[in-house]
Amino acid sequence: MTVREIRVFGDPVLRTPADPVRDFSVRLQALVADLFDTLSVPGRVGLAAPQIGVSLRVFVYDLDGDRGHFVNPTVVSASGEQLDEEGCLSVPGLQYPTPRAADVVVSGYDMNGEPITVEATGLLARCLQHETDHLDGTIYLDRLDRDLRRQALRAIRESAWRSAAG
Ligand code: ZN
Numbered sequence: 001m002t003v004r005e006i007r008v009f010g011d012p013v014l015r016t017p018a019d020p021v022r023d024f025s026v027r028l029q030a031l032v033a034d035l036f037d038t039l040s041v042p043g044r045v046g047l048a049a050p051q052i053g054v055s056l057r058v059f060v061y062d063l064d065g066d067r068g069h070f071v072n073p074t075v076v077s078a079s080g081e082q083l084d085e086e087g088c089l090s091v092p093g094l095q096y097p098t099p100r101a102a103d104v105v106v107s108g109y110d111m112n113g114e115p116i117t118v119e120a121t122g123l124l125a126r127c128l129q130h131e132t133d134h135l136d137g138t139i140y141l142d143r144l145d146r147d148l149r150r151q152a153l154r155a156i157r158e159s160a161w162r163s164a165a166g
Helices: 026-039 122-135 146-158 160-165
Strands: 046-048 058-063 066-079 082-088 091-100 103-109 115-121
Touching: 026 046, 026 058, 026 066, 046 122, 058 122, 066 115, 066 122, 082 122, 091 122, 091 146, 103 122, 115 122, 146 160
Parallel strands: none
Antiparallel strands: 046 058, 058 066, 066 103, 082 091, 103 115
16 A cells, blocks of 8 residues: 655646656556555545656546546547536645536556546546646646636645645
8 A cells, every 4th residue: 555645736747748658567557556545545536647746647536436547548529518616636725616528538548558438427527637637737727717727826825735845
């Protein structure tokens, strides 16, 4: 059981587009295991590898037992709209209504290199978009309208965790 430290807003790894996985090795399996261990803390629903400082295109999710992982994911279709509160483990304590596609289809691979596709709506669709964004160096705050984004950045500047991170 390895719960890894979560990188917070301001850490450059969160703004770096992650590299595709080319080597489906035991090291990849260990990374997925660490991501699931780190996700297992109550209240956590999704976690991308850059959030634990590993710049590879891998994420895991667990929505009340609807659990999975993706390697090299792509959102292959997105339709409709939803607006709901969203938060991020890398921006602790904050939540903002964030626009997302209502329905998505995500394709990629599992850690053994087998192709997988997930069709999702609602909260799972939101989660898959949020985690795929992390792999592109995008944080959900980037999706907010200008006023809300400004409000969020102010809240971050005033947050205890941000000043602790320097
Ligand atoms: Zn996040």
